[in-house]
Amino acid sequence: MNANSKPSEAMNSTTDFRGKNAPAEPIYLDYQATTPTDPRVVDAMLPYFTQKFGNPHSRNHAHGWDAEAAVENARRQVASIIKADEREVVFTSGATESNNLAIKGVMRFHKDRRNHMITLVTEHKCVLDSARHLEMEGVDVTYLPVQQNGLVDLAVLKAAITDKTALVSIMAVNNEIGVIQPLAEIGKICRERGVHFHTDAAQAVGKIPLDVNAMNIDLMSISGHKVYGPKGIGALYVRRKPRVRLEALIHGGGQERGLRSGTLPTPLCVGLGEACAIAEREMAAEAERLRYLRDRLLKGISDALPETYVNGDLEQRIPGNLNISFAYVEGEGLMMGIKNLAVSSGSACTSASREPSYVLRALGVEEELAHTSLRFGFGRFTTEQDIDIAVENVVSAVRRLRSMSPLWEMAQEGIDIKSIKWAEH
Amino acid sequence: MTYSAKLIDHYENPRNVGALDKGDPTVGTGLVGAPACGDVMKLQIKVGRDGVIEDAKFKTFGCGSAIASSSLATEWIKGKSIDEAETIKNTDIAQQLSLPPVKIHCSVLAEDAIKAAIRDYREKNGQAAAPAAEAAAR
Numbered sequence: 001m002n003a004n005s006k007p008s009e010a011m012n013s014t015t016d017f018r019g020k021n022a023p024a025e026p027i028y029l030d031y032q033a034t035t036p037t038d039p040r041v042v043d044a045m046l047p048y049f050t051q052k053f054g055n056p057h058s059r060n061h062a063h064g065w066d067a068e069a070a071v072e073n074a075r076r077q078v079a080s081i082i083k084a085d086e087r088e089v090v091f092t093s094g095a096t097e098s099n100n101l102a103i104k105g106v107m108r109f110h111k112d113r114r115n116h117m118i119t120l121v122t123e124h125k126c127v128l129d130s131a132r133h134l135e136m137e138g139v140d141v142t143y144l145p146v147q148q149n150g151l152v153d154l155a156v157l158k159a160a161i162t163d164k165t166a167l168v169s170i171m172a173v174n175n176e177i178g179v180i181q182p183l184a185e186i187g188k189i190c191r192e193r194g195v196h197f198h199t200d201a202a203q204a205v206g207k208i209p210l211d212v213n214a215m216n217i218d219l220m221s222i223s224g225h226k227v228y229g230p231k232g233i234g235a236l237y238v239r240r241k242p243r244v245r246l247e248a249l250i251h252g253g254g255q256e257r258g259l260r261s262g263t264l265p266t267p268l269c270v271g272l273g274e275a276c277a278i279a280e281r282e283m284a285a286e287a288e289r290l291r292y293l294r295d296r297l298l299k300g301i302s303d304a305l306p307e308t309y310v311n312g313d314l315e316q317r318i319p320g321n322l323n324i325s326f327a328y329v330e331g332e333g334l335m336m337g338i339k340n341l342a343v344s345s346g347s348a349c350t351s352a353s354r355e356p357s358y359v360l361r362a363l364g365v366e367e368e369l370a371h372t373s374l375r376f377g378f379g380r381f382t383t384e385q386d387i388d389i390a391v392e393n394v395v396s397a398v399r400r401l402r403s404m405s406p407l408w409e410m411a412q413e414g415i416d417i418k419s420i421k422w423a424e425h
Numbered sequence: 426m427t428y429s430a431k432l433i434d435h436y437e438n439p440r441n442v443g444a445l446d447k448g449d450p451t452v453g454t455g456l457v458g459a460p461a462c463g464d465v466m467k468l469q470i471k472v473g474r475d476g477v478i479e480d481a482k483f484k485t486f487g488c489g490s491a492i493a494s495s496s497l498a499t500e501w502i503k504g505k506s507i508d509e510a511e512t513i514k515n516t517d518i519a520q521q522l523s524l525p526p527v528k529i530h531c532s533v534l535a536e537d538a539i540k541a542a543i544r545d546y547r548e549k550n551g552q553a554a555a556p557a558a559e560a561a562a563r
Contacts, residue, residue, distance in 0.1 A: 328486060330463050336428075336436060336489035356463065368460035404442045404492070406467035406484040407460055422459035 026342040027386045031320055031377035032175050032203060033344060037271065038228040038380065044274040045230065048267040056264050057255060067266045074273025078235050081276040082201075082220060083211040087240060090256045091269055094234035095202035096126040097249075098221035099169075101236055101260065102198045103130040105246030106167045106219070107139050114166035116140045120152060120181075121362045123171050127200055131169075140164070148364050149313035150179035158189055167196045172204035172220075176346065176359040176375060177312030178321025180208060187216030196244060202226050202234075206279030207287070207318045212237060218244045224268065228380060229275030233268035236260075286380065290319035293378055293387050297322055300391030305398055307411075311346075311360055311373060320382075325365065325373040326394075328408035329401040334374060337397035341390050346373035368407075368417070428489065429523035435493035440500045443482040445469040453546025457537045464491045464531065468498065468538035472546055476506045483538070490528035494518050494535035507543050 028036070048070060056071045058064025072086070079086040092098045107117055119131055121143045131141045142160050147153055152170060161168070168190050173180050183199060190197035197216060202223035204210060212220060217237070224233040238244050238259065252261030279286075302308055307327040323346070326334060331345035346357035355361075356370035365373075376390070402408040410417055428436075444467075445452045451472050458465040464487030471480040481499040485492045497518055502510040518524075518532040 330487050330491075332463075332488040333436075333486075333492060366461075371460070371463040404439065404484050405486045406456065406465050407486045409444065409467075409484055417460055420456075422461070422465075423457065 026340045027389060028342045029376050029378055029382070029386070029390060030342050030344055031379035031382075032178070032226075032375065033377065034225045034231065035228045035379055036381060037225070037230050038275060038278060040278060041229055041271050041274045045267040045271040048270050052266070054266070056266055056269075057253070070266055071264050071269045074269040077273035077277040077280075078222065079237075081205060081210070081280045082222075082237060083213060084237050085240065088212075088237050090236045090238055090259050091264055091272075092234045092236055092260055093232055095124075095200060095221045095223035095226070096234075098223075098234050098236040099124070099126045099198075099200050100130050101246070101249050102219040102221060102238075103127065103167065103169055104134060104249060105259075106196055106198065106244065107134050108137075108247040109245050110166040111137070111139055114164050116142070116162055116164040117167040117169065118142045118144060118157065118160050118165060119169045120144050120146060120171065122146050122150065122174055122176075122359045123169070124175055124200055124202070127169055127171070146362055149316070150174060150177050150311075150359075150363050151313060151316060152181055152186070154182065154185055154189065157186065161189070161193050161195055165193070165195050167198060169198040169200070172199045172201040172210070173207065173318050174312065174359065175203050176357060177323045177363070178203070178318045178377075179312040180204070180316045180318065182316075183210075183217065184215045190218075191216040203318065206276065206283060207320065209283070212239065219246075222272075224272040224275060227272075227275045227279050230268050230271040233265065233272045235272065287319050290378065290382075293382060293384065294319050294322055296384065297376060297378075297387050297391060298324075300388070301394060304391070304395040308398075309369065311363060311365055320377055320379050322376045323360075323373055324376070325360075325369045326398050327369060327372055328405045328411060329372050329398050331372055331374055333401060334372075334394075334397055337401060338390075338393045341393055343377075344375045346370050346375065428525075432490065432493045432522040432524070435496040435522070436489040439483075439492060439496040441480075441482050441496065441503070442484065444484065445471055445480065445482050450549050451546075453542040453544070453549065455538045455541025455543075455545060457541050458487070458491075458534050460486065463487060464534060466491065466495045466534055466538040468495060468535075468542045470502065470507070470510075470542045470546060472507060476508070478502050478505055478507060478510055487531065487534075488528070490522070490524055490531040491534060493522055494524070494531045495538060497521060498535040498539055502539060507546065510539055511543055513539055 052066050054063030054067035056067035075086040075089045078089050135141050170181050187197050196218045198219035200221045205222050206227040218239045220237040222235040225231040248259050250261050255261050309325045311323040335345050346360050360370040447454050453470045455468045466485045468483045470478045473479045481503050483495040483499050485495045515532040515536040518535050
């Protein structure tokens with residue numbers, strides 16, 4: 001699938017860098033997969049590739065000092081958007097590394113005394129896979145279910161914490177359904193029980209207000225490319241007071257307080273910092289604009305089409321996400337019918353397992369409905385016109401595919417598709 | 426995923442979408458697949474006295490490859506005798522549409538749908554299935 005951010009276009013135009021003369025490109029509605037780098041971010045990064053190319057760890061000359069000043073400024077910008085101290089920000093290669101470092105780092109440090117951690121079944125694969133890996137090292141992992149709306153049940157969380165629990169890792173915002181977990185409440189529970197609270201905030205930073213102190217968050221993973229920054233950069237917030245101890249994954253020159261060795265990529269750090277600064281300034285107004293677009297998309301679809309279902313809580317949700325099941329129409333077939341829209345599907349018809357989305361299954365969405373879901377993700381460069389085109393295309397494609405769906409036909413005839421004995425294949 | 430022009434043509438302009446009267450004794454109906462697996466095909470044939478398939482219709486819930494496979498299947502069986510139609514192999518369909526490996530199951534389902542429709546027609550008309558066809562359907 002084509003993203004809409006060709007760098008050349010990004011630099012040529014600041015009003016519509018998607019390129020007005022490139023109509024062949026599909027309308028990008030996959031902002032949870034990645035976001036285009038904001039041209040303002042690119043502008044801030046460029047000098048650090050060429051004139052200001054110094055190694056930020058070189059202490060002997062101005063090249064190094066300039067780079068170091070830029071990196072430290074970026075660190076302040078990242079800290080600011082989550083109300084942290086800049087000394088608590090560790091740069092990494094992205095949220096996957098941050099999640100690995102937080103989870104493996106904390107558990108490996110503590111597992112001799114406390115070898116239990118808790119996470120959710122709907123976490124991103126990099127959290128779940130890190131937890132699986134730790135299980136092989138002897139760590140006990142509890143995978144908590146979620147409620148039908150996608151949110152954790154706080155009573156279930158409380159009950160799962162034992163005196164062996166070292167870490168609770170619960171994502172801030174889900175990447176498929178956009179639901180926002182009750183971070184402040186989770187943080188309070190964890191603090192009372194003396195358990196570290198890590199949150200994967202890749203989909204949350206710049207979308208919702210975050211305050212690591214008010215929310216009692218001890219570790220937070222941040223991604224650059226989900227917040228209109230560059231790919232290949234992220235950060236991990238690590239609380240200083242009370243201090244969170246963790247083992248490093250990458251060893252070497254001892255950069256980033258020994259937690260993440262390796263020369264910092266100055267341009268990428270600058271890009272992440274600038275992306276955070278822009279998001280912090282524009283978040284409130286942007287959220288309002290996106291909520292309007294979201295409501296317009298939802299109304300357009302549900303007014304025209306019966307039997308469409310929003311997956312995940314609609315209130316506790318970032319405004320730039322809608323995940324909808326279109327009953328009786330398979331998601332991948334639907335995507336082919338809306339080929340000028342770049343969206344993603346909860347169906348997994350192409351994968352070897354052919355299992356639909358594990359996140360939707362965890363909400364109790366039945367397999368046949370999970371196969372019919374699409375994720376619409378929109379953001380900073382989505383226009384009202386994009387949304388109107390999306391509604392028009394989706395409605396006509398769903399109508400066409402329903403008219404040729406045997407399941408829709410049965411539903412119209414009043415046949416319960418569950419009453420049929422299907423041959424599983 | 427990139428698809429062949431033929432596949433896209435069958436997806437965008439599917440042949441023989443629709444339904445025939447299930448109650449008609451000259452109509453055989455095959456319903457294969459499962460909603461939980463993400464694809465269901467309904468394929469129907471109308472058979473003349475000479476055993477030739479006069480008409481075929483389909484409806485499919487599934488991905489583009491599943492829709493194209495069933496569309497192509499109806500196109501191929503129209504005008505063939507049921508014995509001939511029964512010899513159509515999933516590999517023929519897969520090859521014609523250049524299905525990628527992860528989509529081969531769509532062509533298998535289309536073959537199953539043809540066989541299921543023929544079986545239904547034969548059962549309705551008191552004909553035993555040809556032994557070879559029975560074995561192939563397994």
